[in-house]
Amino acid sequence: MNPRFAAGTYRCRDVLRSVTAAVDAGVPWIDTAPNYARGTAEASLRPLLDACPQVGVSTKVGFVPHSDRQAAQDAGVLPYDGDCGHCLTGPYIAWQLTRSRVRLGRAPDIVFVHNPEHGPTDRAELSLALREAFEALEDAAASGRIGGYGVATWTGLSSGMFTIPDLTAAAEAVGGSRHHFRAVQFPVSLVHLAVVADALGGHGALVAARESGLDVFASAALGGGELLGAMTKELVRVIAPAASPAQAALLVALSAPGVTRVLLSAGTSAHWTDALGAASRERLPPGRLRKVIDVVGT
Numbered sequence: 001m002n003p004r005f006a007a008g009t010y011r012c013r014d015v016l017r018s019v020t021a022a023v024d025a026g027v028p029w030i031d032t033a034p035n036y037a038r039g040t041a042e043a044s045l046r047p048l049l050d051a052c053p054q055v056g057v058s059t060k061v062g063f064v065p066h067s068d069r070q071a072a073q074d075a076g077v078l079p080y081d082g083d084c085g086h087c088l089t090g091p092y093i094a095w096q097l098t099r100s101r102v103r104l105g106r107a108p109d110i111v112f113v114h115n116p117e118h119g120p121t122d123r124a125e126l127s128l129a130l131r132e133a134f135e136a137l138e139d140a141a142a143s144g145r146i147g148g149y150g151v152a153t154w155t156g157l158s159s160g161m162f163t164i165p166d167l168t169a170a171a172e173a174v175g176g177s178r179h180h181f182r183a184v185q186f187p188v189s190l191v192h193l194a195v196v197a198d199a200l201g202g203h204g205a206l207v208a209a210r211e212s213g214l215d216v217f218a219s220a221a222l223g224g225g226e227l228l229g230a231m232t233k234e235l236v237r238v239i240a241p242a243a244s245p246a247q248a249a250l251l252v253a254l255s256a257p258g259v260t261r262v263l264l265s266a267g268t269s270a271h272w273t274d275a276l277g278a279a280s281r282e283r284l285p286p287g288r289l290r291k292v293i294d295v296v297g298t
């Protein structure tokens with residue numbers, strides 16, 4: 001098993017094929033969401049999860065899959081009728097968790113609040129929405145319906161809509177010192193180097209997460225695949241001369257201070273074998289990371 005990677009299912013064309021290749025290659029974790037693969041991702045994973053109980057799985061709450069909206073409205077768990085694409089109310093989260101557990105065939109190990117910045121645009125209102133979401137997730141964790149929870153964000157941290165201390169304070173407010181807030185997920189890559197530069201300077205989200213004891217899932221490590229076309233020979237040489245382009249790009253995320261797992265979506269065993277070769281290399285030292293930042297910029 002290689003604990004440095006997790007198989008992502010966002011934009012995955014064949015979820016079961018991709019995660020099967022990942023698990024066969026030694027990846028011990030799968031990350032998904034109810035709205036991935038047009039609402040079919042969670043159910044697609046059940047055969048593999050049934051056969052591989054040792055593999056961890058995380059899912060998300062927040063976005064309302066189009067395929068679930070009518071059922072959610074009929075259940076009375078959406079705050080209003082119509083096109084409600086994102087919802088963090090307690091009733092909706094509890095309802096979605098039940099559906100996710102049925103689709104996955106087991107309790108998820110972590111449930112991420114999915115891109116909460118898609119909700120209220122006012123920072124104070126967003127804080128209240130997160131507090132309500134955390135209350136529902138704490139209740140679910142306390143009753144064993146989930147293992148723990150976290151926040152998966154694209155711009156929430158980088159835009160300043162919330163901070164890691166904000167999130168841990170909210171968890172402590174609803175769950176006390178034994179809260180179940182376990183992880184955060186946000187972009188760390190050659191495209192998102194500012195967070196790495198901050199960490200090397202001793203501050204920012206990565207440092208705060210490490211100090212709070214949170215696992216960090218680095219998302220978009222290959223920029224949705226677009227980074228591979230931008231990996232010039234010169235850039236690969238700066239990072240790791242003997243690495244493949246994919247390995248070089250992944251080494252940046254793997255070497256970022258505080259990163260626990262790197263999310264990756266790859267469809268074949270050959271792609272996973274190449275990717276996992278990056279984890280077998282030594283982490284880039286701070287000096288090498290700073291050189292990469294100087295070359296690429298933030």
